[in-house]
Amino acid sequence: MRRLIPTGEAARPVAFAEVPQPVPGPDEALVKVEAFAPNRGETFLLEHPRPELLPGKDIAGLVVQPAADGSGPGIGTRVVGHPAQGGWAEYAAVPTHSLAVLPDGIDSVRAAALPLAGITALRLLRTAGSPAGRRVLLTGASGGVGHYVTELAVGAGAELTAVTATPARGERLEEFGARVVHDVAAAHGPFDIVLESAGGPDLPVALSRVRPGGTLVWFGQASRTPVTLDFFHLLSGPERVTIQHFHYAGAPYGSDLAALVTLVERGRLHPEIGRTSDWAETADTLVDLRERRIRGKAVLTTGATR
Known part of the structure; x- marks a missing residue:
């Protein structure tokens, strides 16, 4: 599968690489990523990337393999997720406690803009x-x-x-x-x-x-x-x-994701998406995000977005 990996270069912070598909743990679902949203803080991590860094914390997509322990959504379920890393890829393994089910009325682009922010x-x-x-x-x-x-x-x-x-x-x-x-x-x-x-x-x-x-x-x-x-x-x-x-971190995230989805569905929360692009444009988008040239969120799509 294709994944975006850090380059260490300021002008083009990421590039595509062919890597093996992730193998989910017992409490993780395998999600086919339809859209993801980078965060400005992630652009700073890319300036001096560690070898183990696999960026990507905000995703939306389709469960193609449910968790082996029986937790979380079943195969074919549309979800929004907040993995610890690895979301800028065709597939991501996401703990089921960091997933929420998406209703038909919320597309993957809006959903991907929700998690970290x-x-x-x-x-x-x-x-x-x-x-x-x-x-x-x-x-x-x-x-x-x-x-x-x-x-x-x-x-x-x-x-x-x-x-x-x-x-x-x-x-x-x-x-x-x-x-x-x-x-x-x-x-x-x-x-x-x-x-x-x-x-x-x-x-x-x-x-x-x-x-x-x-x-x-x-x-x-x-x-x-x-x-x-x-x-x-x-x-x-x-x-x-x-x-x-204050720091936001501390799993589980699923209940907060579900609350955000409900607020959007009821018209009480409206994601501000300043840019939506194909993920081939991720490097340029990251630079613009870092330099504050994008208002609100930026969302990249992998070509499978519903």
Whole structure:
């Protein structure tokens, strides 16, 4: 079968290779991949790839071999999945606890855009607590996670301010009901919750917008710039502020995937897909994703998409 493997080259981060079809473990289903969605964090891993790296965590496709232990969906079932790696290929072995069944009304392209960004958004909001009636600030809002967080939080009753680099990148967020600014310094607090993903110089500014007793949840460092916090300046800011680190990881993922699928099916969540291409264009797409030239998610199709 064909698989995309890292090259270590910045201009063309991946290339096709012919490799054996994966052999699923007892609790894994073999999925014929119809579509997959790379994430910006994966583009950073490709800069200095380890020999064992097989990229690909967000897929949708068809079960062609069910799990030997009897768990999970049967043969011929359309699914969305979140394997640990190996999804940029014709076939992927996926733990059944990281799969959810797709209804006929959701195609593979939309489904592939859900896993990592959608699971992150769900778990981030759970960590922050109910957003209903609360003022929320979200930095780095124009990516896949930001779109999901915005729609879910506003839908739950939050008053949300989203920070995006440009007006164009904030248009969809305004349609969801967010107030959009283009510099974190322009966000008028105080905020009950700050969801911070930029890092670098933005985090201290975002922290200064937290109300006394409020919370900043730090879930990314998209700027790729280290954060410096001045302790004395921090003491002169909001009292009793809580800074909480967040990472989305922690299987099982199946129940969260099923929740995301239900939200899409009911019209309460709308994946923002900035580009859909054949997987022959994956290398170029990864470069554009890394350089922030794609709004929302990018999805690649293998030619078998329904």
